[in-house]
Amino acid sequence: MKTLISNIKNLFHFNNKREALDKIVKLVFLLATIISASFIVIITVFIAEEGIKPFITDNNGIGRVDFWKFITGTTWLEGTTFKSNLYGVGYIIVNTLYIAFLSLLIALPIGVLTALFIAKIAPKKLSETLRTIIELLAAIPSIVYGLFGSGVLLPMIYNLAKSFGVQSPGGNSVLATVFVLVLMILPTITALSEVAIRSVGKEIEQGSLALGATKTQTNFKVILTSAKSGIFSSAILGIGRALGEATAVSLVAGNSRTGPNFGVFDITSTLTSTMLQGLKETIGIDYDIRFSVGIILMIVILITNRGLNYVKRKIGNVDVK
Amino acid sequence: MSSKRKIIDKLLQITTYFSAIFVVLILSLIFIFVIKNGYTLINWGLITNDYHAQFYNGGIEEITSYSNTDKPDFLTDNDYYSEKWGIAFSDDIDREGKTVIVVSYVAIDSPLNNMFDKNNTDNLDFKIENGNIVTSIKFYDKPSALSMNGAKKMIEALDQENEFREIVFSSLGGGIRGSLITTFYVIGLTLIFALPVGIFTAIYLNEFAKKNRFTNFIRGMIEMLTGVPSIIFGLMGLAVFVPLTIKYTPATSANILSGSLTLAVILLPVIIRSTEESLKVVPDDFRQASLALGANNTQTTFKVVLRSALPGILTATLLSIGRIIGESAALIFAVGTAVKDEISIFGKSTTLAVHIWSLMTDEPANIELASTISIIILATVLFLNLLIKLISRNYMKRINQGG
Amino acid sequence: MENSVFTISNLNLHYGTFQALNNINIDIEKNKVTALIGPSGCGKSTFLRCLNRMNDLIDKCKISGNVLYHSEDVYQKNYDVISLRTKVGMVFQKPNPFPMTIFDNVAYGPRCQGLKNKNQLYKIVESSLKKAALWEEVKDRLKESAMGLSGGQQQRLCIARAIAMEPEVILMDEPTSALDPIATLKIEELINDLKKNYAIVIVTHSMQQAARISDNTAFFLSGELIEYNQTDVVFTAPKESKTEDYITGRFG
Numbered sequence: 001m002k003t004l005i006s007n008i009k010n011l012f013h014f015n016n017k018r019e020a021l022d023k024i025v026k027l028v029f030l031l032a033t034i035i036s037a038s039f040i041v042i043i044t045v046f047i048a049e050e051g052i053k054p055f056i057t058d059n060n061g062i063g064r065v066d067f068w069k070f071i072t073g074t075t076w077l078e079g080t081t082f083k084s085n086l087y088g089v090g091y092i093i094v095n096t097l098y099i100a101f102l103s104l105l106i107a108l109p110i111g112v113l114t115a116l117f118i119a120k121i122a123p124k125k126l127s128e129t130l131r132t133i134i135e136l137l138a139a140i141p142s143i144v145y146g147l148f149g150s151g152v153l154l155p156m157i158y159n160l161a162k163s164f165g166v167q168s169p170g171g172n173s174v175l176a177t178v179f180v181l182v183l184m185i186l187p188t189i190t191a192l193s194e195v196a197i198r199s200v201g202k203e204i205e206q207g208s209l210a211l212g213a214t215k216t217q218t219n220f221k222v223i224l225t226s227a228k229s230g231i232f233s234s235a236i237l238g239i240g241r242a243l244g245e246a247t248a249v250s251l252v253a254g255n256s257r258t259g260p261n262f263g264v265f266d267i268t269s270t271l272t273s274t275m276l277q278g279l280k281e282t283i284g285i286d287y288d289i290r291f292s293v294g295i296i297l298m299i300v301i302l303i304t305n306r307g308l309n310y311v312k313r314k315i316g317n318v319d320v321k
Numbered sequence: 322m323s324s325k326r327k328i329i330d331k332l333l334q335i336t337t338y339f340s341a342i343f344v345v346l347i348l349s350l351i352f353i354f355v356i357k358n359g360y361t362l363i364n365w366g367l368i369t370n371d372y373h374a375q376f377y378n379g380g381i382e383e384i385t386s387y388s389n390t391d392k393p394d395f396l397t398d399n400d401y402y403s404e405k406w407g408i409a410f411s412d413d414i415d416r417e418g419k420t421v422i423v424v425s426y427v428a429i430d431s432p433l434n435n436m437f438d439k440n441n442t443d444n445l446d447f448k449i450e451n452g453n454i455v456t457s458i459k460f461y462d463k464p465s466a467l468s469m470n471g472a473k474k475m476i477e478a479l480d481q482e483n484e485f486r487e488i489v490f491s492s493l494g495g496g497i498r499g500s501l502i503t504t505f506y507v508i509g510l511t512l513i514f515a516l517p518v519g520i521f522t523a524i525y526l527n528e529f530a531k532k533n534r535f536t537n538f539i540r541g542m543i544e545m546l547t548g549v550p551s552i553i554f555g556l557m558g559l560a561v562f563v564p565l566t567i568k569y570t571p572a573t574s575a576n577i578l579s580g581s582l583t584l585a586v587i588l589l590p591v592i593i594r595s596t597e598e599s600l601k602v603v604p605d606d607f608r609q610a611s612l613a614l615g616a617n618n619t620q621t622t623f624k625v626v627l628r629s630a631l632p633g634i635l636t637a638t639l640l641s642i643g644r645i646i647g648e649s650a651a652l653i654f655a656v657g658t659a660v661k662d663e664i665s666i667f668g669k670s671t672t673l674a675v676h677i678w679s680l681m682t683d684e685p686a687n688i689e690l691a692s693t694i695s696i697i698i699l700a701t702v703l704f705l706n707l708l709i710k711l712i713s714r715n716y717m718k719r720i721n722q723g724g
Numbered sequence: 725m726e727n728s729v730f731t732i733s734n735l736n737l738h739y740g741t742f743q744a745l746n747n748i749n750i751d752i753e754k755n756k757v758t759a760l761i762g763p764s765g766c767g768k769s770t771f772l773r774c775l776n777r778m779n780d781l782i783d784k785c786k787i788s789g790n791v792l793y794h795s796e797d798v799y800q801k802n803y804d805v806i807s808l809r810t811k812v813g814m815v816f817q818k819p820n821p822f823p824m825t826i827f828d829n830v831a832y833g834p835r836c837q838g839l840k841n842k843n844q845l846y847k848i849v850e851s852s853l854k855k856a857a858l859w860e861e862v863k864d865r866l867k868e869s870a871m872g873l874s875g876g877q878q879q880r881l882c883i884a885r886a887i888a889m890e891p892e893v894i895l896m897d898e899p900t901s902a903l904d905p906i907a908t909l910k911i912e913e914l915i916n917d918l919k920k921n922y923a924i925v926i927v928t929h930s931m932q933q934a935a936r937i938s939d940n941t942a943f944f945l946s947g948e949l950i951e952y953n954q955t956d957v958v959f960t961a962p963k964e965s966k967t968e969d970y971i972t973g974r975f976g
Contacts, residue, residue, distance in 0.1 A: 022618055025618075025619040025622075029525035030529075031521075032518045033526060036542075036543050036593065037539045046557055079681075113336055114337070114343075127508075134344065137344070139702050139703075139706055140647075140702070141698060142649060143674045143677050143695075144677075147691050147695055148351050148354055150686065151354060160579055177700050222679065241550075244551070246550070246551065246650035247650050248589060276653065291556055298553060301550070
């Protein structure tokens, strides 16, 4: 506190014009910094303000939305839009987590194995090429993945479902959503895991080989274990992306109005796709409720992040065979 | 080594090969799909045309002279030509499968170049153009020629007459000029907002801030922005920047300005981190030498430090541009999804990425145009990435050579 | 020689165009400690790595000549390198335990060879740690991470790890240069003990160490083997003047 006050005092004491200019410029820099730092607060405050509205106001006569029912509900909206206040997001939370973790489960092995291939097995030229391919995949905007999913995956899944005797609405399904998300988080996981693998010390690798282990044994038993921490970080980042992905998911998910939906050919909704649904004309409670869903999304991401970071620290201490 | 061991060994190796192949396959599939569906629409008209089809009713006043041009060689037998009027029609099918009549050639001396717009008499230089779709031609003393009767019949009907009452036609639409211009506006505005704030923040954090808890706190707050999905930024834009711009500018709804402000916030962490990285690389000796020569902090910063950090800032800018071009979720909320041909920064519009979203959520989804736009986006992003690689490589070379 | 585990003749090694080893001829004796001394860059570590073919990991490394392990040239085509390395173990300059438990570190080698039986593994781990003089210090924390051990303990762990493979030869590349004097002493005592059962080849920067613990000493200089004899001979009555110069500290 004392230093703060003396700093402010110093601010107004200068010797000549150049020093004054200097101080003003420094002030401008400081201002920029404060602006940058304050956005996270602005985001939280304003979204919370809009998002709380359905729960505490009367919503123009429709009635308050019950928070508990909201959190645990298994149907998005009972009754007609703009006339009902029975919104439920509970099943969507379950759907979102289910899909995100499923995507991680599939993308993690593929990504780590590819990273291993690039870092340790492929000859140099091939490694370079593959690394560039991964970078390209990472740079593709999510909307293009959505287009790809919509144009290629949906028809394929529709036919696949038909061969199982399941009538799927155009192919929109849990399977399509998971597939698209796997494609989208794969580059992140691969790139970060590759860095982690490459940074495992050479002496560890040599130590293993000197004991008579094969290259493959060395790769899988020692190098991957040493890169554990980095690989786990890549997984955390990947799942963050999976939870927050909006446009691509909304094109393949199908917008289920009740749930939760676990079957591979079921249509589904995620928190993000719900926020985007029917955005073109909407006002009033239907508009405000999207902010509420946004709050829920932020909370889900926060909890997942905290949880996974906790697990990551635990893994760092316990050693795996 | 036992053979069982050998088999397991080989199997594990094979899994890594398969994973790598999978990744390559996916990239190829995406590119192949996008190119296959989109390349048919690539032409100059795509970039210059409006998206929404415009409908016109054209009339002719006094015809001083008729056309004198022969049928050009590049027209085929499927183009039906009228020498008198200097215009050629051909048959085509629109996206929904209906037959339409398309103007495939207009001669320079065609009287149809000097029509008047029946809906807007102030409209000078009104004419029918190559690529327009003719719905019908209404005559004075005979029934109208309709598009469903085909191009040949329409040309014959027109050729027989020296005047007509009205020609109903429309422009093609489906052009992305509006979205292209919007994208440029958004890139420009976003950078104008984000670069100064981001660079100044980086300068403050790296050059002036002391290492104490307050600074760490500030850094933490900025780092938190990276974990927020872009759709949440979109909500913030809707809740903060849209009302702000409505209040203080001519805007009456979500607009390009509010969208750019939103994107600027998204890009702040990227720009700050990138700039800080390149600032860190500048050796302290530079700063000390400058200060020892009597320059104050500001001069040192601007003249010495920033100059050395320029490549890093350039990289951050290119990265940001790539991110802006690809961003969709945030802009859907902060700018809206209405595709427009008249662009104002205080009005709604769509960037290329949001235009794709709009196309895909229509019934039926316009996959061809969406793919074409994707080709443009992918090509640009690829190009930007290559540029970034080149710059970093040169930068690394310069650093290692003692620049 | 009858007592040789390794017979090396006419060994030449090139890294690209640079010749690192020039016509090396030497026999390594069983159950003896052979020290390799010489100034930095003289090729002693390079030579050491020829014995377990760890030089294979370096690109552009060309070798000619014979390295016979029990009369079989280890550089011949289709030679089972993996198996060679189980019999010729290596301890590195900087201790490099795997980021796993102490138990898993020692059990790593046997596990790679397919041993799964928990009891057998435990026995091997216990006996290896005992032979490496580490058992008493870690017997209660076998399931803790190896990274929590001190430098000296980690190095002994690496020795135990090598011993677990029941090798015939243990190669040591400056094993104590990263350790403090007390840890160094412990390792030297250990080596003295180990030679009863294993042939040890140790590269060392310290002549005093070579003099203390080795039975035979080989002096390398610029890629050539200048002199090779019993340690007390090399240190008290060297035949070559270059050897004498090095030992008396005139260079290196």
